[in-house]
Amino acid sequence: MPHSFTPTTEQSFAIAQAQKGQSFKVIAYAGTGKTTTLQLISDAMPNRRGMYLAFNKAIATEAQNKFHRNVDCRTFHSLAFRSVPRGVTDKLRLPRLSPSFIAKEYRLEPITLRRMMGGRYEKYVLMPSRLASLVANAVSYYCSTSSAYPAPRHIQAPSWLHPDDVTALQNHLYKAVERRWLESIDPNHQAGIGHDIYLKLWALSDPFIPADYVLFDEAQDADPLMLGILLKQRNTQVIYVGDAHQQIYAWRGAVNAMQQMPLPESRLTTSFRFGESIADVANRLLGALDENVPLLGNPDMKSSVVNKPHTKMRDAILCRTNARAMELLLSGLVQGDKVSLQADHARLNRFVDAASLLKQGKRVVDVPELAWFNSWHDVHEYCETNDGSDIKPLVKLVDDHGTDPLKKALAKITPIEQADYVISTAHKAKGLEWNRVHLEDDYQFKINGLEHKITDEELRLLYVACTRAKVSLNIHHIYDLIQQLKLKAPIQNKVSA
Numbered sequence: 343m344p345h346s347f348t349p350t351t352e353q354s355f356a357i358a359q360a361q362k363g364q365s366f367k368v369i370a371y372a373g374t375g376k377t378t379t380l381q382l383i384s385d386a387m388p389n390r391r392g393m394y395l396a397f398n399k400a401i402a403t404e405a406q407n408k409f410h411r412n413v414d415c416r417t418f419h420s421l422a423f424r425s426v427p428r429g430v431t432d433k434l435r436l437p438r439l440s441p442s443f444i445a446k447e448y449r450l451e452p453i454t455l456r457r458m459m460g461g462r463y464e465k466y467v468l469m470p471s472r473l474a475s476l477v478a479n480a481v482s483y484y485c486s487t488s489s490a491y492p493a494p495r496h497i498q499a500p501s502w503l504h505p506d507d508v509t510a511l512q513n514h515l516y517k518a519v520e521r522r523w524l525e526s527i528d529p530n531h532q533a534g535i536g537h538d539i540y541l542k543l544w545a546l547s548d549p550f551i552p553a554d555y556v557l558f559d560e561a562q563d564a565d566p567l568m569l570g571i572l573l574k575q576r577n578t579q580v581i582y583v584g585d586a587h588q589q590i591y592a593w594r595g596a597v598n599a600m601q602q603m604p605l606p607e608s609r610l611t612t613s614f615r616f617g618e619s620i621a622d623v624a625n626r627l628l629g630a631l632d633e634n635v636p637l638l639g640n641p642d643m644k645s646s647v648v649n650k651p652h653t654k655m656r657d658a659i660l661c662r663t664n665a666r667a668m669e670l671l672l673s674g675l676v677q678g679d680k681v682s683l684q685a686d687h688a689r690l691n692r693f694v695d696a697a698s699l700l701k702q703g704k705r706v707v708d709v710p711e712l713a714w715f716n717s718w719h720d721v722h723e724y725c726e727t728n729d730g731s732d733i734k735p736l737v738k739l740v741d742d743h744g745t746d747p748l749k750k751a752l753a754k755i756t757p758i759e760q761a762d763y764v765i766s767t768a769h770k771a772k773g774l775e776w777n778r779v780h781l782e783d784d785y786q787f788k789i790n791g792l793e794h795k796i797t798d799e800e801l802r803l804l805y806v807a808c809t810r811a812k813v814s815l816n817i818h819h820i821y822d823l824i825q826q827l828k829l830k831a832p833i834q835n836k837v838s839a
Contacts, residue, residue: 364606430543452467558582645813657778681764
């Protein structure tokens, strides 16, 4: 359905850019009407076939209801899943290999290397299961690159190794990495795979995306594999849309296409979500990230920034970690609050049940993440690999609280629409919004006098968290940091000539 309202000047510029038929990027700050702009772009090209690509199936499904029928809304994984042989995708249901199993199966032997300790190198033995983790990680890393075949360089050695030993280790493990990849794509090999395997296999087939133009949403989170696929679409216009400062998945291999792509750009800088006071906090964080174009608040919205210990006046509490979120859930339930958790409750429940069985020395069958582990110790080992990074926070929750209290807490979660407030992590909150937001106390930064230390990654996470608020934002736990950032030169509102 075409839109009846008048586009803003910035939206009109993006539409005109799209109509030229060339690839470009739309840099869209938090709450600046990105989805609406994409709809306006597709409405302006009603007779051309469009493909809207999202990372998340739920977002793609929701988008399908917003675009006209000439736009197909999909994820990269759904395009790949259709095209890869069934024998490979069926392996998603099989149990995964633990590092201990890989070490035994591949007959990996301990290797003695040199590591840096206290300014000098000393001998260090890498045990088979640690070597197996490096093998599993190498396959994962290869799958996120645009490389045609696994190579020794995909084995990411620990930073403390002697440079000469890095090469020796990569050469030593390369055959195992190659074998692990070939077994992953072999329909007859009975070991489970992750979604990255079939996506990589599809990318290697030089796929053609059936569209005249592609709207690539959240492009800042793309890895080299996805960018490689889009760059090979020779006669297809690709419109990369996103916010470089909302790139919070670097640990997954994201490379920030918004900054790297040498393409013409248009910007969406005025937020429809919140007023000037919240935009001001966001601009302190953006300034620390060396951004020089400010985010503008909605002049028609009154927002406030609050600095006081947590009050009952909140709709969402945003934490940095799952562990903190679960602790707040437990304490909220003790106080008799109706609390909701922005998480996959069913998955959490299944995981806690499986963890309980493993801790009792029993085998798990119906939870693929834990199905091939013999002990809780094996699970801990698996958590140190890239494959295991997605379950690591859950393992920590079980270790910190025990399975019984977690089960009881999960049973008492209130549905979101009936809750007094929602607890979420900043990562899970991305793309969402609430009237009144409180930031928790577990964000990572150090303040010493008039000096502060904070990583760019943490600044981006805080920018995402702060821009979820519409009416009020409680920054009590980061107030001192924001005050210090105010001492830096603020972003100047640059007016184009």
